[in-house]
Amino acid sequence: MEITVIGASGKIGSQLSFLLAREKYIRNINLVAREKSLNMLEGVKMDIYDALAASGRDAEIRIHSDTEIENLCNSDMIIITSGAKRNGNMSRLDLAKTNAKIIKNYSQEIAKHCDTKIFMVSNPVDVMTYKALMESGYDKSKVFGLGTHLDSMRFKVAIAKFFKVHIDDVRARIVGEHGDSMVPLISSAAIGGIPVRRLPNYENFPYYDILNSIKTHGKRINGLKNGSEYGPASAIVNIVKCMANNDRRILTLSTYLEDEIEGIEGNACVGVPVKVGKKGIDEIIPIKMEDWEYEAFKKSVDVLRGYCKSVSDI
Numbered sequence: 001m002e003i004t005v006i007g008a009s010g011k012i013g014s015q016l017s018f019l020l021a022r023e024k025y026i027r028n029i030n031l032v033a034r035e036k037s038l039n040m041l042e043g044v045k046m047d048i049y050d051a052l053a054a055s056g057r058d059a060e061i062r063i064h065s066d067t068e069i070e071n072l073c074n075s076d077m078i079i080i081t082s083g084a085k086r087n088g089n090m091s092r093l094d095l096a097k098t099n100a101k102i103i104k105n106y107s108q109e110i111a112k113h114c115d116t117k118i119f120m121v122s123n124p125v126d127v128m129t130y131k132a133l134m135e136s137g138y139d140k141s142k143v144f145g146l147g148t149h150l151d152s153m154r155f156k157v158a159i160a161k162f163f164k165v166h167i168d169d170v171r172a173r174i175v176g177e178h179g180d181s182m183v184p185l186i187s188s189a190a191i192g193g194i195p196v197r198r199l200p201n202y203e204n205f206p207y208y209d210i211l212n213s214i215k216t217h218g219k220r221i222n223g224l225k226n227g228s229e230y231g232p233a234s235a236i237v238n239i240v241k242c243m244a245n246n247d248r249r250i251l252t253l254s255t256y257l258e259d260e261i262e263g264i265e266g267n268a269c270v271g272v273p274v275k276v277g278k279k280g281i282d283e284i285i286p287i288k289m290e291d292w293e294y295e296a297f298k299k300s301v302d303v304l305r306g307y308c309k310s311v312s313d314i
Helices: 011-021 035-055 092-113 125-136 149-163 207-225 230-244 291-310
Strands: 002-006 028-033 060-065 077-080 117-120 143-145 250-257 268-277 280-284
Touching: 002 011, 011 028, 011 035, 011 230, 028 035, 035 060, 077 092, 077 230, 092 117, 092 125, 092 291, 117 125, 117 230, 125 143, 125 250, 125 268, 125 291, 143 280, 149 207, 149 230, 149 250, 230 250, 230 268, 250 280, 268 291
Parallel strands: 002 028, 002 077, 028 060, 077 117, 117 143
Antiparallel strands: 143 250, 250 268, 268 280
């Protein structure tokens, strides 16, 4: 499998490149960055090769400028991690408009030269996934974003810690925006197949405290260590592996929602449960929700539709 990482000189991009190089199903990796960051990519490449030697692994690592998209045409998947970061004075909409220009250029160039899948990581991830889909003209099964996958993992950790169980026994997901309007689905959360609402001590489960903690998780990491890398990169590798192996697992990714969920007007990219396979998104799973979860999800979709509309003409 050949993978391209655009933005490989950044925190997430470089960590992701290292983790991908360790995967046995990955044979070729393209590291892409702006011209001024190519020297840094040389360092990333050298460092990864040292790590691979220590573990007895090998992979072909190539470096490209982001003006050489035509050299990426053999990629099975192109992962975009580049873009501006939100500073203290920047609104979410300002960030969306800034990064939409970057994603527009990459998406058009990718579509011009390649037949591949686009995996969006740049924030706001739902809006950038939408922009990549619109500008590439690809089928929606081939353009998807990290969405609320990492948020769902954080929800899973919180449940495991509260009930003091092994994390592998927990099944939980968050839907909607990767942002303030996200909706943790407590109604479908389970431990060992048992709904958490039927477990002892559930009445003391701090749902809203956990929700607020997940919403601010990334911001707190940014404040403490100037950005997250291990969590997002590991989550991305998990998704890539599922697709490479055609595992057909159900993950919560950002994808273009139309009328798959009854009563929800889509026309936006939203974090929803999807079945993933070798070709990308196989199908959207119209999960059942409690009435209050459904209403919160509907509002989240409305928020994202507004953001997506705001970048349509950029």
